[in-house]
Amino acid sequence: MPDAPLAARMRPRSLEEVVGQDAAIGPGSMLHAMIGRGRLPSVILWGPPGCGKTTIARLLASSVEAAFVPLSAVTSGVAELRGVISDAARLRRGGGRTVVFIDEIHRFNRAQQDVVLPHVEEGTVTLIGATTENPxxxxxxxxxxxxxxxxxxPLDERAIRELVERALRDEERGLGRLQLTMDEGAVTWLARSANGDARAALTALEIAADLAAGRGSGRIERGDISAALQDRRPYYDRAGDMHFDTISAFIKSIRGSDPDAGLYWLGRMVDAGEDPLFIARRLVILAAEDVGLADPQALPLAVACAQAVQFLGMPEGAIPLAECAIYLALAPKSNSAYAALGRALEDARATAAEPVPLNLRNAATGLMARFGYGAGYRYAHDEPGHVASGQAYLPESLVGREYYREGLLGAEARLAARWRAATGRERAIQAPGELDEEMTEVVDDGGEG
Structure with a gap:
């Protein structure tokens, strides 16, 4: 309709008009090949807002001449879904086919998904779901x-620029009749600030065009774009892929000793409104896991950072987060404690029935002493250097096992050297990247980095 928003008027009318999604629907893609043979499989289109999910769904249905029935996971219930499937069954008996498009399919509960499942399997309907969340x-x-x-x-800047220029030229559906021009700086700013969202870009363009026309100008300037965008925030989900991907990039940057990258990803999270205590918790984990004994001050500093964030709140809480991120990035790294725990856990699980050696048991009663509890135990503080060198502390089957393998950086090197000299042990160095698989079960907190 002429009074529809520009983003709605400029929806592509064919798959060839879609920009920025060649890998998904362009030549050589699975969908392109199947559409060419007149077939359409059930698919879930997974992508951020404004990347063209709804438009592509409509065009796919049109390409195979199927009826297109849109449903919203937010407003559609099981009864409506059953009615759509019943209509699709009747159409199928007459030789037709139906594409059921479920927007925000991630909001469908299990019961709703179970209703559509057998009909997708039998081919009664072709399902196209759209979601911003990881399926x-x-x-x-x-x-x-x-x-x-x-x-x-998300659309890159070149794709956004193409859509903007198309809207400015199009006299039928776009802004072509207004004969507007646009500063190069304004085009670049809009393409960059849209954050890959075509709908946001075209909505901002339409507002900017009104602002330019309101002051009697035929030229859209960067100021018009800035005013149209206002304080547009990038897409960020606090429980989905963007949340996990960004925190993963943040942690890996600090683990890799890059303070600049760490600050960048921290800035992305702070600007998007991420929970600051979530960030602080990740820094505490990193301090223990990745800096570890190479700098024993890292963990108390990270804990102090978490306390400061809780005490201050935001936005001031971002300052201790930045300080902690930089410190941890600059600190020497050691995952020796993390890896040692993994090795110890493997043996602990395999030898859970091993009795505690008698010399390590506490003889709390005379009867226990008569049974040998505590016999032969050497009190470390009575020994040279306060180390009972040669005394066995492990179960008999594990004597000689070494779980801790020292790192060679920072404070850990000094601590380990003193310990080995006192105990007469040979050096066992932690191999780069060495880690038992079981450790992923110990510290897994939902894939946060």
Missing amino acids: SFEVVAPLLSRVRVVRLQ
């Missing part, structure tokens, strides 16, 4: 196994 976590496994997941990317 691996939000779609039930039986349904996920019956669909193809197609990943859509």
Whole structure:
């Protein structure tokens, strides 16, 4: 309609008009090949807002001449879904086919997904779901196994620029009749500030065009774009992929000793409104896991950072977060404690029935002493250097096992050298990247980095 928003008027009318999604629907893609043979599988289109999920769904249905029935996971219930499936069954008996498009399919509960499952399997309907969330976590496994997941990317600056220029030229659906021009700086600013969202870019362009027309100008300037965008925030989900991907980049940057990258990803999270205590908790984990004994002050500093963030709140809490991130990035690194725990846990699980050696048991009663509890135990503080060298502390089957393998950086090197000299042990150096698989079960906190 002429009075529809510009983003709605400029929706592509064919798959060829879609920009920025060649990998998903362009030549050589699975969908392009199947559409060419007149077939359309059930798919889930997974991508950020404004990347074209709804438009592509409509165009896919049109390409195979199927009826297109849109549903919203927010407003549609099981009864409506059953009615749509019943209509699709009747159409199928007459030789037709139906594409059921479920927007925000990640909001469908298990019961709703179970209703559509057998009809997707039998081919009564072709399902196209759209989601901004990772389908691996939000779609039930039986349904996920019956669909193809197609990943859509946020539009790059070149694609946004192409859409903007197309809207400025188009006299039928766009702004062409207004004969507007646009500063190069304004185009670049809009393409960059849209954050890959075509809908946001075209909405801002329409507002900027009104602002330029309101002052009697035929030229859209950067100031018009800034005013139209206002304080537009980038897309960020506090429980989905952006949340986990960004914290992962943050942790890996600090682990890799890059303070600049760490600060950048911290800035992205702070600007998007991420929970600051979540960030602080990750820094505490990193201090113990990745800096460890190479700098024993890292952990208390990270804990102090978490306390400061809780005490201050935001935005001031970002300052201790930045200080802690820089400190941890600059600190020497050692994962010796993390890896040692993994090795110890492996043996602990395998030898859980091993008795505690008698010399390590406390003889709390005379009867226990008569049974040998505490016999032969050497009190460390009575020994040279306060080390009972040669005394066994492990179960008999594990005597000689070494779980701790020292790092060679910072304070750890000095601590380990003193300990080895006192105990007469040979050096056992932690190999780079060495880690038992079991450790992932110990510290796993939901894949946060």
